[in-house]
Amino acid sequence: MLGARGGWRALRRCASLPRAVRLRVREALGAREPADAVRVQGWVRSVRSQKEVLFLHINDGSSLESLQVVADPSLEKRDLTFGSAVEVQGKLVKSPHRMQNMELQAETIHVVGPCDIWSFPLKMKERHPLEYVRQFPHLRCRNNTLGALLRIRSEATAGIHSFFQDNGYVHIHTPIITSNDCEGAGELFQIETSREAKESAEKTHFFNVPAFLTVSGQLHLEVMAGLEQILKHKFMIISYSEAVEILKQAPQTFTFKPEWGCDLQTEHEKYLVKHCGEVPVFVVNYPYDLKPFYMRDNEDGPQHTVAAVDLLVPGVGELCGGSLREERLPFLESRLQRLGLTDAYQWYLDLRKFGSVPHGGFGMGFERYLQYILGVDNIKDVIPFPRFSHSCLL
Amino acid sequence: MLGARGGWRALRRCASLPRAVRLRVREALGAREPADAVRVQGWVRSVRSQKEVLFLHINDGSSLESLQVVADPSLEKRDLTFGSAVEVQGKLVKSPHRMQNMELQAETIHVVGPCDIWSFPLKMKERHPLEYVRQFPHLRCRNNTLGALLRIRSEATAGIHSFFQDNGYVHIHTPIITSNDCEGAGELFQIETSREAKESAEKTHFFNVPAFLTVSGQLHLEVMAGLEQILKHKFMIISYSEAVEILKQAPQTFTFKPEWGCDLQTEHEKYLVKHCGEVPVFVVNYPYDLKPFYMRDNEDGPQHTVAAVDLLVPGVGELCGGSLREERLPFLESRLQRLGLTDAYQWYLDLRKFGSVPHGGFGMGFERYLQYILGVDNIKDVIPFPRFSHSCLL
Numbered sequence: 001m002l003g004a005r006g007g008w009r010a011l012r013r014c015a016s017l018p019r020a021v022r023l024r025v026r027e028a029l030g031a032r033e034p035a036d037a038v039r040v041q042g043w044v045r046s047v048r049s050q051k052e053v054l055f056l057h058i059n060d061g062s063s064l065e066s067l068q069v070v071a072d073p074s075l076e077k078r079d080l081t082f083g084s085a086v087e088v089q090g091k092l093v094k095s096p097h098r099m100q101n102m103e104l105q106a107e108t109i110h111v112v113g114p115c116d117i118w119s120f121p122l123k124m125k126e127r128h129p130l131e132y133v134r135q136f137p138h139l140r141c142r143n144n145t146l147g148a149l150l151r152i153r154s155e156a157t158a159g160i161h162s163f164f165q166d167n168g169y170v171h172i173h174t175p176i177i178t179s180n181d182c183e184g185a186g187e188l189f190q191i192e193t194s195r196e197a198k199e200s201a202e203k204t205h206f207f208n209v210p211a212f213l214t215v216s217g218q219l220h221l222e223v224m225a226g227l228e229q230i231l232k233h234k235f236m237i238i239s240y241s242e243a244v245e246i247l248k249q250a251p252q253t254f255t256f257k258p259e260w261g262c263d264l265q266t267e268h269e270k271y272l273v274k275h276c277g278e279v280p281v282f283v284v285n286y287p288y289d290l291k292p293f294y295m296r297d298n299e300d301g302p303q304h305t306v307a308a309v310d311l312l313v314p315g316v317g318e319l320c321g322g323s324l325r326e327e328r329l330p331f332l333e334s335r336l337q338r339l340g341l342t343d344a345y346q347w348y349l350d351l352r353k354f355g356s357v358p359h360g361g362f363g364m365g366f367e368r369y370l371q372y373i374l375g376v377d378n379i380k381d382v383i384p385f386p387r388f389s390h391s392c393l394l
Numbered sequence: 395m396l397g398a399r400g401g402w403r404a405l406r407r408c409a410s411l412p413r414a415v416r417l418r419v420r421e422a423l424g425a426r427e428p429a430d431a432v433r434v435q436g437w438v439r440s441v442r443s444q445k446e447v448l449f450l451h452i453n454d455g456s457s458l459e460s461l462q463v464v465a466d467p468s469l470e471k472r473d474l475t476f477g478s479a480v481e482v483q484g485k486l487v488k489s490p491h492r493m494q495n496m497e498l499q500a501e502t503i504h505v506v507g508p509c510d511i512w513s514f515p516l517k518m519k520e521r522h523p524l525e526y527v528r529q530f531p532h533l534r535c536r537n538n539t540l541g542a543l544l545r546i547r548s549e550a551t552a553g554i555h556s557f558f559q560d561n562g563y564v565h566i567h568t569p570i571i572t573s574n575d576c577e578g579a580g581e582l583f584q585i586e587t588s589r590e591a592k593e594s595a596e597k598t599h600f601f602n603v604p605a606f607l608t609v610s611g612q613l614h615l616e617v618m619a620g621l622e623q624i625l626k627h628k629f630m631i632i633s634y635s636e637a638v639e640i641l642k643q644a645p646q647t648f649t650f651k652p653e654w655g656c657d658l659q660t661e662h663e664k665y666l667v668k669h670c671g672e673v674p675v676f677v678v679n680y681p682y683d684l685k686p687f688y689m690r691d692n693e694d695g696p697q698h699t700v701a702a703v704d705l706l707v708p709g710v711g712e713l714c715g716g717s718l719r720e721e722r723l724p725f726l727e728s729r730l731q732r733l734g735l736t737d738a739y740q741w742y743l744d745l746r747k748f749g750s751v752p753h754g755g756f757g758m759g760f761e762r763y764l765q766y767i768l769g770v771d772n773i774k775d776v777i778p779f780p781r782f783s784h785s786c787l788l
Contacts, residue, residue, distance in 0.1 A: 083749045085751045138617045138742075151564055153567075154559075162556065171552065172548070172778050173551075179787070191583045192586070193584065206783060206784075209786055213570075219788075220778070223531070223532045350532055355438075383567075384568070385569040387601065391601060392603055394617070
């Protein structure tokens with residue numbers, strides 16, 4: 001394990017303190033017995049200096065609740081401020097206050113990383129709205145809510161992956177870069193070397209062909225239908241749909257209609273429907289005639305719509321929906337020919353020519369899922385580093 | 395679960411057969427007792443038609459070994475060829491051959507997906523070299539070796555993730571798109587809407603600023619050092635380094651020197667060193683003066699090099715190495731100012747201004763790791779859909 005030199009230097013500084021059991025804030029708060037020689041590290045959430053006693057609250061991210069530190073006022077120093085990172089050593093004792101179980105009686109307080117409180121955008125004891133902290137993606141994980149969201153995101157990722165793993169699925173990393181633009185030109189992000197991007201005239205492409213940020217790994221996963229046993233081939237489509245979320249909104253707007261359960265049509269969903277002008281939605285109420293790739297027939301009479309859990313990019317959607325979902329090769333071939341896409345999609349035709357097997361799947365927008373289970377209104381708050389129109393912070 | 399309509403149609407066709415226990419090839423091969431009414435699905439690996447008997451070998455990806463099917467010649471049909479997908483129903487019996495435990499006596503053979511053997515690039519009973527199958531990324535998972543590699547890749551991914559999960563790490567999805575180009579312009583891939591890419595004159599950017607495909611999530615992970623307890627903050631840097639692998643080779647070449655154990659300096663490593671002109675390497679023997687971000691001092695006297703597990707992109711490497719690894723704020727500030735990067739990296743300075751904590755980490759090239767454990771020479775064979783200079787297939 002290698003570290004920035006400054007880091008190790010600081011670690012050594014701490015190591016020179018007499019040894020004490022290191023506890024996380026959660027462990028200290030939950031301790032049943034008092035203990036001498038305890039070390040706790042964390043960020044200062046509040047400082048209250050009184051004549052005879054100095055109170056701190058510190059938090060290390062292991063608990064929503066902070067640990068109260070009680071110290072002699074002589075331990076106060078200039079850089080012991082809100083937001084600074086500290087290591088406190090002392091005795092863990094029963095707290096006389098009803099509201100907390102344990103508190104830490106400090107013997108030493110070491111400021112590991114000072115914080116310039118005048119310019120620090122998070123302020124002591126203020127409940128900052130999510131809109132406010134969103135402006136500071138590099139600092140917002142210090143906020144209780146955002147920290148919790150990121151932890152839950154991590155747990156949800158692990159849970160979903162181990163579910164599929166336990167059920168015999170093979171995890172395929174589909175490519176981020178693709179040459180499949182279909183007809184959707186103008187709606188996908190194109191990828192070029194910076195040098196190419198600067199040149200205005202005739203271009204040579206790094207990949208020989210124009211390349212794009214993918215919007216879906218679906219066609220690539222179909223390739224992998226050759227990997228597993230047939231007829232009930234299972235594959236995994238979980239897209240951490242960063243690229244998808246930032247795509248320009250297609251001119252049409254669609255309603256949000258997940259196929260995995262009608263009970264999802266809640267207030268929250270209505271919110272999403274209302275806001276689907278902001279970010280493209282991936283689950284749709286789609287005219288039957290445009291037939292998205294994977295779909296459920298809504299059986300809704302003359303208007304005849306289908307629900308599909310797919311991002312709809314004009315072009316890709318039209319192509320996939322219009323014909324590629326059909327297994328019938330001649331139909332596929334003639335349709336691709338009409339669209340002038342036979343060459344680009346020869347590989348996809350090949351899949352159907354060489355021992356094709358029936359296969360199906362579904363997609364789940366991971367961020368939408370997080371929003372749903374957490375009741376988070378804005379998708380930007382469940383993505384560690386959101387990117388969207390006019391913004392690519394960090 | 396939704397499926398392509400053609401798929402369900404085919405499923406229904408199969409469902410109309412009398413019910414029989416479905417076994418995977420692996421299960422059939424390992425069965426201890428004969429069984430009536432068994433169904434096995436798979437691809438035909440060989441067809442041998444004799445006067446009195448028809449032999450097939452079928453494989454469904456569950457086993458490297460194929461299952462022998464014995465059938466009456468009357469069951470032969472034109473589309474029962476090598477490469478076709480079939481469902482065979484019949485009796486599982488002890489095989490009279492010493493080389494195999496069980497064989498399947500076919501009662502019905504249903505061709506689910508025919509295969510045009512004349513144009514199918516994989517040929518019966520031929521051992522195709524990896525270089526050959528690499529030309530057909532959409533079909534190569536039907537090859538035993540490639541199929542096995544993809545399965546191991548999936549298992550390795552799951553294993554690494556659950557290791558970190560079990561050890562209390564938080565999994566952060568770092569962004570694919572970044573505005574941090576540093577000085578490396580011309581060496582990163584720039585991202586533009588297709589419309590922008592077509593315009594030659596003054597451009598407006600979708601993100602307001604030029605945006606690039608990331609080469610490392612490292613700086614972003616440093617942000618998350620604010621998420622966990624301090625001083626021993628742990629974070630995870632595993633990059634599925636597709637984007638990294640395809641980056642143009644920096645003008646310098648570096649030797650491959652993993653920091654996680656000197657015993658890795660094997661023949662295989664020498665191979666990688668020899669070939670590092672093809673793809674950039676991420677673990678280096680680097681001049682001390684350019685100091686990469688995370689590093690181990692090689693203590694090798696006057697030449698003074700360091701080992702680092704980082705992709706070195708000129709610019710990013712120089713910037714990170716030159717100063718950002720230092721915790722000392724004034725030094726950082728003056729260096730960024732000199733480079734004219736103060737604005738772009740204000741957020742990174744902020745991290746050190748507001749309660750910074752010592753932190754460290756390492757990166758592991760996942761594909762390199764797979765190559766190492768599997769003894770695979772070419773990195774393209776451990777990536778499901780490799781992208782590299784002049785090639786972006788599928």
